[in-house]
Amino acid sequence: MSEQQTGQSGAYQAHFRVWRGDPDGGGLTDFRVEVHEGEVVLDIVHRLQATQAPDLAVRWNCKAGKCGSCSAEINGRPRLLCMTRMSVFDRAETITVTPMRGFPVVRDLVTDVSFNYAKAREIPAFVPPEELAPGEYRMQQEDVSRSQEFRKCIECFLCQDTCHVVRDHEENKSAFAGPRFLMRIAELDMHPLDAASAAGLDRKRTAQDAHGLGYCNITKCCTEVCPEGIKITDNALIPLKERAADRKYDPLVWLGSKIRRRKE
Structure with missing residues (x-):
């Protein structure tokens, strides 16, 4: 990976696929987004909201793994967005974030529980x-x-x-x-x-x-x-x-x- 891709601070560009939609349907949207050392998936979702998808819906609260709000599925596995570190994924890996499959979609990553x-x-x-x-x-x-x-x-x-x-x-x-x-x-x-x-x-x-x-x-x-x-x-x-x-x-x-x- 080139210095331009990683950046001087160790940051790199990751490929995210995030489900966007509502009860009537939707699909995966591709994003290239910057990742910094020590970040979790919820950090990246927030960066997407701040820079590319301001209307992206996601439920979260404490960002400390204690409220249970930010449940979703990452690469098909149910996880907390705030407790899933980016370091567990290969930098070249495409990371897919989808709402919990077991419950009806409200919008984007938010489900009706x-x-x-x-x-x-x-x-x-x-x-x-x-x-x-x-x-x-x-x-x-x-x-x-x-x-x-x-x-x-x-x-x-x-x-x-x-x-x-x-x-x-x-x-x-x-x-x-x-x-x-x-x-x-x-x-x-x-x-x-x-x-x-x-x-x-x-x-x-x-x-x-x-x-x-x-x-x-x-x-x-x-x-x-x-x-x-x-x-x-x-x-x-x-x-x-x-x-x-x-x-x-x-x-x-x-x-x-x-x-x-x-x-x-």
Whole structure:
């Protein structure tokens, strides 16, 4: 690469292809744009807005990988624009930036993720134990640590986007909550202070019957794209599946539930 292409400061010209369009259609637009050392893809998108495409729509907020706003797909992989460094790509590589495929396009790189907020409202909240007042809750550190992993979720919805149950089958959306919200159910189900069962709510059963746990075939694609490194499949979905299967098919667990119910 010549000195003119790289520049004296180490800057270089990159080839970007960015999806432009709206719900009625669109396509990829080619750009040549300057890249500087240490930049992330979101920096380049902002430079495109400043120099070549002032009407380019992109959703972003913190630029620190904590708000989950700038989710998109880079070379076909769901990523956060602000956490994808330009240094991971070869300088001669064409970088394609497209909106998340799992959700309807609003405009350019912005998608309508309201599906996820609707699913969040369907998950029954934490049920506090009746015998304890606020401030009296006590938990073992081990139990705190187990659920703390899931609390790291920034709701970027990359796991929802990459899940093929949502991504490739629009007809499944009404019956499937997706990995982010099945993880929420798993978190509540393993919470030692959650009194859902005493209130008549069986989280394992509702995960299976109301939120589509059975649709998940544990391919781990959700775990692979999580920017927080949450082991969604291994630590949430598989254990929840095992508990749901025990609840439904294990004869001893089934008998125990009947005995407890009769005593109540």
